[in-house]
Amino acid sequence: MYNNVHVLDHPLIQHKISLIRDENTGSKEFRELVEEIAMLMAYEVTRDLPLEEIEVKTPIAVAKTKVISGKKLGIVPILRAGLGMVDGMMRLIPAAKVGHIGLYRDPETLKPVEYYCKLPTDISERDLIVVDPMLATGGSACAAIHFLKERGAQSIKLVNLIAAPEGIEAVHKEYPDVPIFVACIDERLNEHGYIVPGLGDAGDRLFGTK
Numbered sequence: 001m002y003n004n005v006h007v008l009d010h011p012l013i014q015h016k017i018s019l020i021r022d023e024n025t026g027s028k029e030f031r032e033l034v035e036e037i038a039m040l041m042a043y044e045v046t047r048d049l050p051l052e053e054i055e056v057k058t059p060i061a062v063a064k065t066k067v068i069s070g071k072k073l074g075i076v077p078i079l080r081a082g083l084g085m086v087d088g089m090m091r092l093i094p095a096a097k098v099g100h101i102g103l104y105r106d107p108e109t110l111k112p113v114e115y116y117c118k119l120p121t122d123i124s125e126r127d128l129i130v131v132d133p134m135l136a137t138g139g140s141a142c143a144a145i146h147f148l149k150e151r152g153a154q155s156i157k158l159v160n161l162i163a164a165p166e167g168i169e170a171v172h173k174e175y176p177d178v179p180i181f182v183a184c185i186d187e188r189l190n191e192h193g194y195i196v197p198g199l200g201d202a203g204d205r206l207f208g209t210k
């Protein structure tokens with residue numbers, strides 16, 4: 001449907017997405033589910049990692065077998081809500097370095113405002129995975145990608161749980177080279193910039209604020 005957009009429709013991911021959409025799901029369960037979904041998504045997002053052949057001596061014989069060929073990865077959560085996806089991703093790629101970009105959406109203008117940025121020094125050598133549960137207008141994701149590219153990033157993937165078509169189009173228009181991995185593409189944004197039906201405010205639901 002969209003070029004360079006991957007909808008991860010694995011039944012376990014879809015089932016857990018239904019649970020986090022439910023307004024009756026409390027913060028503890030919401031956090032656990034977001035972590036689990038992120039872990040499942042990491043499996044698909046890393047599908048193209050290069051392999052190299054090595055030899056391993058089993059108790060029986062020498063096996064020619066494969067390992068990931070020393071690719072450097074980086075996970076970049078967009079604060080706050082992106083933090084909820086980091087541990088799940090790290091369970092599958094524990095050697096990844098983590099960079100943080102702090103952005104919030106101004107509630108009036110819906111434009112992203114940067115308040116924090118701390119990245120690994122060698123981001124130009126890393127495959128970066130930007131994580132944020134929600135892709136709404138796309139303003140935050142575009143700003144994060146802009147900061148990363150400005151600081152030398154060469155390889156970026158974007159991973160969101162739920163995306164609005166408007167957000168996908170915005171990122172795709174500005175950064176057609178950035179593949180987007182999502183669990184669901186919802187209908188639209190409402191007049192406050194919330195995804196419909198979405199799941200509400202991901203940061204507030206993760207951290208029990210509001």
Ligand code: PRP
Pocket residue numbers: 078079080081082103104105106110112132133134135136137138139140141167193201202203204
């Ligand atoms: C949410 C969400 C994204 C952003 C998406 O963060 O986690 O970062 O909104 O909206 P956009 O695509 O229109 O930019 P928010 O600004 O609410 O901050 P928070 O994570 O601190 O709650």
Ligand code: URA
Pocket residue numbers: 081134136193194195196198199200201202203
């Ligand atoms: N941010 C959220 O947390 N939820 C939305 O629906 C849109 C932006």
